[in-house]
Amino acid sequence: MTGAGAPQTEPTLSHPAYLQYGVAGLQGPLVFAVPHAGRDYSPQLLARARVPQSVLARLEDRHADQLVRGLIAQGHHVLVARQPRALIDLNRDEREVDVQAISGAPWTFRAQTSAKVRGGLGLVPERLIQTGALWHRPLPYEELRRRIETVHRPYHQSLAQALEATRRRHGVALLVDIHSMPPLRTSTGHGEPPPRVVIGDRFGRSATDRLTDLCADMIRRQHVPVAVNSPYSGNHILERHGRPELGIHAIQIEIDRTLYLESDLMTLGAGLVATQRLLTDLAAALTQELGSASWPLAAE
Numbered sequence: 001m002t003g004a005g006a007p008q009t010e011p012t013l014s015h016p017a018y019l020q021y022g023v024a025g026l027q028g029p030l031v032f033a034v035p036h037a038g039r040d041y042s043p044q045l046l047a048r049a050r051v052p053q054s055v056l057a058r059l060e061d062r063h064a065d066q067l068v069r070g071l072i073a074q075g076h077h078v079l080v081a082r083q084p085r086a087l088i089d090l091n092r093d094e095r096e097v098d099v100q101a102i103s104g105a106p107w108t109f110r111a112q113t114s115a116k117v118r119g120g121l122g123l124v125p126e127r128l129i130q131t132g133a134l135w136h137r138p139l140p141y142e143e144l145r146r147r148i149e150t151v152h153r154p155y156h157q158s159l160a161q162a163l164e165a166t167r168r169r170h171g172v173a174l175l176v177d178i179h180s181m182p183p184l185r186t187s188t189g190h191g192e193p194p195p196r197v198v199i200g201d202r203f204g205r206s207a208t209d210r211l212t213d214l215c216a217d218m219i220r221r222q223h224v225p226v227a228v229n230s231p232y233s234g235n236h237i238l239e240r241h242g243r244p245e246l247g248i249h250a251i252q253i254e255i256d257r258t259l260y261l262e263s264d265l266m267t268l269g270a271g272l273v274a275t276q277r278l279l280t281d282l283a284a285a286l287t288q289e290l291g292s293a294s295w296p297l298a299a300e
Contacts, residue, residue, distance in 0.1 A: 009073055015082075015158070017151040022077040024162035025169035028287040031077050031162045032068055034178045035090040035155070035237060036061035038081040045087055050136045056086040059125055061180040062257060063268055068178060070276040071283055077162055081155060085125065086134070088147045090155050091235045092116065092123040101126050103138040116235070123152075159241060167247050172290055174211060175250040177237050178279070180257045182265070184231070195227035196259060200234035200252035206242025207249035211286065215251060218285050222278055224259075253279075 013020035024031065037060060041053055049056060065080045072078050081090055095112035099105060101124070111117075120127035124144065127133050159175070166173035184194040199215050201207040212228060219226045234252040242250030257265050260275040289295065 025166040027075040029170040033079045037065040059085040070280040105141040181254040196256035198254040206238035
């Protein structure tokens with residue numbers, strides 16, 4: 001389906017937590033999201049940090065929001081996070097908190113441990129291997145609640161509403177969650193080069209293999225090495241929003257930063273246009289697949 005009128009290149013909604021582009025379901029059955037590219041570092045956040053902003057920026061999927069500019073120009077529905085991952089990680093459950101890093105939490109507060117939390121990368125990132133602790137002091141519980149209520153929940157509510165509106169319009173919806181990764185140094189095996197794109201679907205729990213395989217095959221045809229679910233299978237966003245049995249699928253795409261950044265991995269590079277085109281070509285293939293007569297639609 002093609003949206004009426006000229007493509008919307010300016011946000012249709014500007015929320016403190018995110019920028020929203022396009023109208024859900026108007027252009028087709030796809031919803032795109034970029035949760036880790038936020039760069040709105042407030043003076044208050046920087047004052048809490050014991051490291052410079054350049055270190056906090058290592059948590060970002062640097063300039064991943066630029067990867068979706070072609071999708072926005074085509075009128076696709078795209079949600080781009082504004083707040084930095086250093087403030088709150090949208091790809092974590094709101095209970096994935098290190099209680100030792102929170103002050104003033106009530107006894108009723110029940111944190112949820114995970115490998116990410118133990119590694120210092122929970123809902124609020126606490127440390128990086130290269131630099132150690134990121135903050136001067138523990139985060140007050142009330143500030144944690146404020147971040148959840150003003151950033152984390154609104155983002156996920158908007159995403160859920162977009163996916164449901166899209167499913168109702170088309171009978172099926174697919175979330176494509178865009179991330180970037182540092183270059184991988186090891187191959188997944190069989191003498192192949194290290195993957196430069198990794199597709200995750202929680203090992204088939206968040207999307208049907210048919211969609212995952214289509215993504216992998218299409219990217220391979222562009223002569224880009226690709227892997228599925230290794231080493232990244234997706235996290236909270238896919239677990240929360242992927243409901244294949246209800247006609248809502250979710251996949252994660254991790255893109256090697258050297259494909260679109262300079263060697264410093266901070267500055268936009270000459271490969272940006274080709275990487276943008278890779279995503280628009282992928283969107284076209286997925287839209288065609290989901291619109292085919294053989295695709296099972298969710299029952300109302």
